[in-house]
Amino acid sequence: MYAEGGIVDLERLALSSGQARALDLDVRLEPIELGGQAYSPAGGGGEARLDVSRTSTGYALRLRFGTELTGPCVRCLEPAGTEIEIDAREVDQPPSRDEELRSPYVSDGNLDVERWANDALVLAFPAQPLCRPGCAGLCAVCGESLNDSDPEAHRHDQGGDPRMAKLRGLKLE
Numbered sequence: 130m131y132a133e134g135g136i137v138d139l140e141r142l143a144l145s146s147g148q149a150r151a152l153d154l155d156v157r158l159e160p161i162e163l164g165g166q167a168y169s170p171a172g173g174g175g176e177a178r179l180d181v182s183r184t185s186t187g188y189a190l191r192l193r194f195g196t197e198l199t200g201p202c203v204r205c206l207e208p209a210g211t212e213i214e215i216d217a218r219e220v221d222q223p224p225s226r227d228e229e230l231r232s233p234y235v236s237d238g239n240l241d242v243e244r245w246a247n248d249a250l251v252l253a254f255p256a257q258p259l260c261r262p263g264c265a266g267l268c269a270v271c272g273e274s275l276n277d278s279d280p281e282a283h284r285h286d287q288g289g290d291p292r293m294a295k296l297r298g299l300k301l302e
């Protein structure tokens with residue numbers, strides 16, 4: 130195999146300049162920590178497609194995979210599934226001193242595809258994962274999910290914090 134422990138030995142593909150090779154790899158994906166909560170990728174990882182193209186002085190790389198991460202919605206704390214599609218590219222041209230042309234995931238012809246995959250996942254993950262677009266969140270007075278009840282009908286005219294009632298009134302206008 131060309132991949133072991135999440136590392137792909139690019140030299141072993143023995144590509145000459147202009148040649149390309151597509152590899153289907155299994156990558157392990159780590160849960161993403163956000164605000165003290167964990168968002169876990171389905172199955173702890175899965176298959177990824179790696180395209181390796183040999184250029185005259187190095188490699189052009191493309192990594193594609195999809196997964197769904199599950200963790201609490203930041204507004205209502207219900208389980209939220211966030212689907213992520215990754216399509217990431219890297220180039221590595223070792224003779225170049227230009228940082229843009231060196232990949233942080235390639236060293237001595239070895240591509241750390243697992244680290245790349247996990248970094249790409251973190252970059253693509255939303256800062257505020259939601260259970261649904263525009264989740265209405267929890268009522269600030271009673272803590273009930275406002276997704277289950279009409280926020281306009283959900284009021285606390287008797288009891289509750291009158292300042293909150295006033296705020297709700299403002300929002301509804």
Ligand SMILES: [Zn+2]
Pocket residue numbers: 202203204205206207259260261264265266
């Ligand atoms: Zn929610």
Ligand SMILES: [Zn+2]
Pocket residue numbers: 268269270271272273283284285
């Ligand atoms: Zn309420």
